Amino acid sequence: MSRFKYSSDELDMNKVLKMNQDVSRSLSDDQQMSQTRSGADGNIEASLALLRSLGKEKEISKLSADIASNEKDRRLEHRLVLESWGEIVAQANLHEPIEVSLEDIMTEAEIQSAFVELDFIEEQFSKKTSIINKTDLSFLAIATALQVAKSLVFPYVAEKFDYGKSFDPSERLEHNDKSIEKAHKEANDKFRDKRVEKHGTGHWINILYQTVPYDITKGSKDLGINMGGKYHRMYTLGHDSIFGWIFGTANILTDCITFNNFYTNRISRIDPVTGAKKMVITPEVVLLGKMFSECYDEVKADPLNLPVALFAQAQHLKSDEFTKLGLPVPILSSINEDFASKLYSENYDALCFARDAKIVGASFVISKLFDMIISLLHGLFRKDGEDKDLYEVRSRKILLISNAIASSSTIINATITSNPKNLDIGSLLNTMTHLFTDVRFILKIKQEFIENEIAERVQKEISAVDALYETF
Known part of the structure; x- marks a missing residue:
C-alpha cells in the first residue's frame, strides 16, 4: 500500500x-x-x-x-x-x-532524492524571500491566486464594457442637430430666467448666448495656424474636457481662443471695415498673463460673469460630447499632438477615455482591496508578543512577492493565461483553484522564482521595505 x-x-x-x-x-x-x-x-x-x-x-x-x-x-x-x-x-x-x-x-532512492530537492527549493525560496513559516507561505499562495484571478477576470470585464474600443459615429448626432440646439437653448433660457429678476440684465446675457470664441476657425489659415479642419476641437483648449474649464472659461470671458500649444489670439465678432457681424481670428496675440488679468477685470465688473462663463463652458462641452466627432482625449493633444490626432481621427474620444479610465481605476481599487483583505487576515494570525511593525513588514513582503510572481511567472502564464479566450470565467477560476492547491504547481513557481529574474526584479523593493524597519 x-x-x-x-x-x-x-x-x-x-x-x-x-x-x-x-x-x-x-x-x-x-x-x-x-x-x-x-x-x-x-x-x-x-x-x-x-x-x-x-x-x-x-x-x-x-x-x-x-x-x-x-x-x-x-x-x-x-x-x-x-x-x-x-x-x-x-x-x-x-x-x-x-x-x-x-x-x-520510482525507486526508494529516487523518491528520497525528490524529497531532498523539495527541501532544497523550500530552503532557497525562504532565503530569497525571508518567508519561512507555513502561515506566511499559505498567505503568499492565496495572495498570488487573487492577483491571478484579477488578471483573468479583467479581460472579460473590459470586453463587456468595450474597453479600448472606439465609438461608432453612426450612433452619434450631428453637431448642429436640432435636438442639441433645442436642449442648449432651453438650458440657457432657464439659467437666464432664474437670475434676470434678481440681478437684472447686463453683459452676462451676451456671454450666455453668444458663440464660444474657441469654435471659430475663420482667419486661422491666413495666420498659418493649423486647426485640423473638422477636427478643430483637438487644437483648441476650450474643447479639452479638463483644460477647458480653465482656458475655455477664460476664452469666453475675454473673447480669445487658446490653442493646444498654449498660444492665444484675440477673436473679432465684427468686421472693422463694414461693421457687419463676422467672427474671425485676428493676428493679435494675447499673452496668458494678460488674458487672465482681463478675466479678473470681467469678474470684478460683474460677479455674475464668471458663473455664466462656467455655465456656458459646461453647456458647450455637453452639446459636443455626444456628437459624431465628440471631444478629444483630454490634455493629450498638448503633450503628443500626433498621437492625439491619430486617436481622434479613429473615433476614440474623451468619452471612450473616461470609460477606460473608470475600468482601469476599478481594477486598481480591486487590487488595493485584495491587498487590504490579505493584510487584515494575515494580521489576525499575529501572536501575542510579536512586534506589530515587524509583522507588517512580513505582510508587505507577501503582497510584494505575490504581485511579482503573478505578473512575471512564465509558468502561470503558460498554464492559465496563455489563451484565456478559449475558456469561460468559471472554467478559468476552477482551473486556478486546483492549481494553487497543487503542491507540485506551487513548487514549480517557487523554483522559477529562485532561478529567474523575478527574484532580482523585486529584491531592491524588498530591501527598501526592510530599510523602513531596519532599526527593529
Missing part, C-alpha cells in the same frame, strides 16, 4: 507515467531493434571508411556540415498524431488496470 494519498487526476497521471516507463523499457530491451540499430551504425561507419580510403574526406566534411546546418529545418515525413489527454488515460487504463502508486514507478 502506498504511503501517499492521490487524487483521481494524480492516479491517472501515475498510470500514464507507468505506461510510458514500460514502453521505454521495452524499446531499450528489444534485442532485434538493438541489432538492427547496431547493424545500421556499422554499415554507416564502413561506408565512411571506404569514402575516406578513396580520398573523399572533403566531401564527407561538407556533407556533415550540410546535415548539421539543415537539421533544424528538416521536416518529418511522418508527423506524430497528438492524442487528447482522455485518449492517453484510456490507453493507460488498458495497459495497467490496477491502481498505480509512485512506489511502482
